Amino acid sequence: MQLHISPKDGVPIYRQIVNQVKYLVGSGRLVPGEELPPIRVLAEQLVVNPNTVARAYAELERAGIVTKRHGSGTYVSDNGSPLKRAERLKILAQRADALVAEARHLEVEISELLDVVRERHRAMQSKE
């Protein structure tokens, strides 16, 4: 699990961990049933306080993203988290914002942009 912690941007570290794990789950980089690193291991890897990692895991558990199994570890929830679809759409919305902004900057109409998206989709499908 690759996380990137950046102090200085004002977002508490536990929240950065929560957001990035949500992103990894939402984007399919972490799959249901996959085990998250133990708190101590992740704390040492990121060089952050273990209490911070514990708080992030507790928050992820409350949100239904991960499940703690008694006496073993922390796993990505089976059959996806309740937030999974919403999270996925949120990720896409951010990408879409950037795309729409760029299209506006390049003076490309939204209908043309949608055509480009459909065209790229077709091109990708023909490769698969």
Added chain:
Amino acid sequence: MNMNIPASSPNQPVIAISDLSRRFKSKLALDSVSLNVERGQVFGLVGANGAGKTTLIKHILGLLKAESGSLRVFDLDPVAEPVAVLSRVGFLSEDRDLPGWMRVDELIRYTRAFHAEWDAAYAEQLRGQFQLDPAARIKQLSRGELAKAGLLVALAHRPELLVLDEPSSGLDPIVRREMLEAIVRTVADEGRTVFFSSHLLDEIERVSDRLAMMACGRVVLQGRLDEILESHFRLTLRFPTPPPTPPKLAGALLVTGSGLEWTVLCNGARAELAAAVVRLGARIVDETAASLDEIFLARVGRERSTTANPQPAAWQEATLDTPDAMK
């Protein structure tokens, strides 16, 4: 594992400081400092040079006696009962005052003699991990090796409380990371408490649960790190016409800007601030998180400007040398 059962109850703060003041001649080095450090916590003390961090640490170690106010460590007075306190404390000083004529293995044997709880296997593990040559003379060690040797002898008796004064001062990013990793591992050992001072804010942000910011002997802000970050934010205001003077908002710590747009670093209730902005005839065009750097500069800068003896440039250095390699 250290099986030494602490004499104080688990709910008792490991360090309890109340209204502590200290004067050196005419200079007030500590001004009514109050703070508690709970068991298992990593407590970060931030402040520019001369803010009083080292003086506070000397009181914790019993090297200075409280002039007024009180200070208890493990519910003991460290001046009256130095052995009872120091046997449970590991300490790394900023100047690493280690005996230069000793070899690394001699330093380890020498320090061991002071600690009944010494864990020789752990000491050897740390020595290997830190890549310290047992036959090397202390005075020939590099700055990084010296810091690691100091940390080794501070850790090997598995102290309940680890006190570090500027642990990464003058170290390169690689050694700094090793020092931080050692702190993280120490906390991961059940029940251990760390109190450390630093002027490197991103180091404090990575490893502490709670922090206190000091300026001119006073604690200007303390609390849980995440609460501090979440309760401070930056609002960018836009005015229909340029205000004649910088806008005044209750709860504003720092106002910057010019012309129509002004950014205010705030700590306070969002709803009330939003209402106050409307009363000023402005609107909020952006709200962003405030970084610990910005909070520190706003809090400490303010403190400096209200004191009788300001040192304008000194506090700025606190954030200039934050290591990018740690990101």
